[in-house]
Amino acid sequence: MRADRLVSLVLLLRQHGRLSAATLADRLEVSTRTVLRDIDALSAAGVPVYAERGRHGGFALLPGFRTELTGLNHDEALALLVAGSRRGAQAFGLGPALASAMRKVVDALPESYQATAAGAAQRLLIDPETDALSRRLVTEDAPDPVVTEIRRAVFAGHKLRIHYAAVDRTPKWRTVDPIGLVTVRDQGYLLATRSGADRTYRLSRVLAAEELDEPAQRPERVDLDRAWQERSRQFRTGGDQVTVLVRMNPEHREDLVGTALAVLAEEADADGRLRLEVTFQDARHAEWALWQLGTNAEALAPQWLRSSLRDRAAAIATRYGASPGE
Structure with missing residues (x-):
């Protein structure tokens, strides 16, 4: 994790020039003290980063410095695959990974493209937080650590314990076999089975999650689109409609x-x-x-x-x- 953060720090300085410790901390979602320790680590490793004092000071790299440390890690590559919806990445707990991956993608562009790409990006706004009437679009996001644990169990094919708060019911622990993750209208869902029966859980209602070592009982392959359509049909035809x-x-x-x-x-x-x-x-x-x-x-x-x-x-x-x- 720290290696990825150090690479991100270098890429931020390459793309934005001089940045304050506070700005770096905000972009990397860490404390200012952590940023200062990372700066020291980069200097010790031979990365030419220097500090400028004063009100408009901050940290910068010597002009012309380049790094080839732009390889994407697993979560960053996954985030790019769902980047068609920025809110989709957020729903699956991949927001920070998406930001880090995009920094690496921009750094990998030829210098002649970087300026035009950055300029074009300023002309596009996707999924703003408010609509045209200034109404804030309310989304229910589960905490990243919870979604990360769920995501790990889905990919590893392991059983999952979740502390789930169903509507108007006392939260309960339950063990499920995770099938996949779906996002619909900015809302994330876990498709799973429990004791062989189909279950759908809203991620925002999962209070805690724990990946187990036991293998999940599930098919080798899955058609998530078909599975979601079937869950939707069951939902529409059941209950107290x-x-x-x-x-x-x-x-x-x-x-x-x-x-x-x-x-x-x-x-x-x-x-x-x-x-x-x-x-x-x-x-x-x-x-x-x-x-x-x-x-x-x-x-x-x-x-x-x-x-x-x-x-x-x-x-x-x-x-x-x-x-x-x-």
Whole structure:
């Protein structure tokens, strides 16, 4: 790990010139003290790094210094394979590895390409943290050490113990046979089996994980796309799902469809509004989805959902009809 960090430190200085210890610490996700120790180690190894004093000082390399230490380690190569989605790399705990790998890729480019590549990169922004309305995009990320342990068990083919917090249930330890990792809409999932039965676990709900030495009971090969489609089908057809008939403004169709499990039927009314028959995971999911749409959608059936939304709206109206603080 330290060897990779030293290479990254050198590449940062090569690509950015002079950088302060604080900036290096932030980029490498270590303490300033660790950066200073690494600088000493590089100097002792003959790397021509020097310090400049003053408010705008920092560390730099002698002009013209090059290093061939650009080989990618396993996690960095893996991060590049999922780099089509930066958030996908984050979901699988590969964010730091991706940053390190990209530094090595940039350093390996011919000098004539480095400037044009850096300039082009400044013109592209992928997956910003907020949308056009300045709403922060909320993602639930599991701690990197937890995801790293899960990832190791998946690749090694070992059984895995996870401390999992299912919705509205007390967290429990369980031993599973990991199949693979999937990311959907910035959310990471572990596909596994438990006592031979298919299981899907959301990574953000895994509180702790431990790779075991025992081999996992799983097929030699796996088609993750097919496996995910099958898990999704099981999810849509099981549990306490509810079907809702909705009449709505067509401009907000995608807002509804994006939260529903499935669209069973759809037609347009004479006035241009849409009628959709959609399914939700459960009653709470249905009420939440329709409440988000406000007056842009109306639940026509079932009656219990209409009553629930009416009571909720009435409670809000009563609250704001009173004087502040009452």
